[in-house]
Amino acid sequence: MKQYNRKEFLMKSIVLSTTLSLVMGESVLFGKEKKKENQSFPLPEGLTQVAENDPTAQALGFHHNANDTDYTLFPDRKLPNAKNQICQHCSQFTKLNEGWGKCNILTAGVVSNLGWCSAWSKKS
Numbered sequence: 763m764k765q766y767n768r769k770e771f772l773m774k775s776i777v778l779s780t781t782l783s784l785v786m787g788e789s790v791l792f793g794k795e796k797k798k799e800n801q802s803f804p805l806p807e808g809l810t811q812v813a814e815n816d817p818t819a820q821a822l823g824f825h826h827n828a829n830d831t832d833y834t835l836f837p838d839r840k841l842p843n844a845k846n847q848i849c850q851h852c853s854q855f856t857k858l859n860e861g862w863g864k865c866n867i868l869t870a871g872v873v874s875n876l877g878w879c880s881a882w883s884k885k886s
């Protein structure tokens with residue numbers, strides 16, 4: 763078995779702790795991103811959310827969390843001016859509570875106020 767001297771031990775410890783903190787930091791970031799989802803807000807009574815695998819929802823690239831958008835299909839979603847393009851700012855959206863609303867296009871349930879689809883248009 764290889765013997766480590768003090769310098770090697772310290773260097774390996776620094777590398778290991780840096781790697782761990784980067785990995786943990788990334789998890790924290792993803793965790794924060796996930797908290798942006800509004801799934802914690804209760805659905806309005808008696809209503810269900812639009813299924814993301816609903817044929818119309820899929821055709822429009824809809825997701826309840828706009829961050830889940832397929833950027834290969836909708837590269838414009840990465841542009842800085844697309845940041846606020848979410849359901850709650852869409853002309854088709856009617857707010858029902860702090861997390862959910864009705865969409866005039868996806869009518870099979872309610873949509874998250876943080877969602878997005880390719881039919882988004884700015885609320886006037």
Ligand code: SF4
Nearest residue numbers: 849852855865879882
């Ligand atoms: S049309 Fe507007 S409100 Fe409806 S899902 Fe698309 S972005 Fe959301």
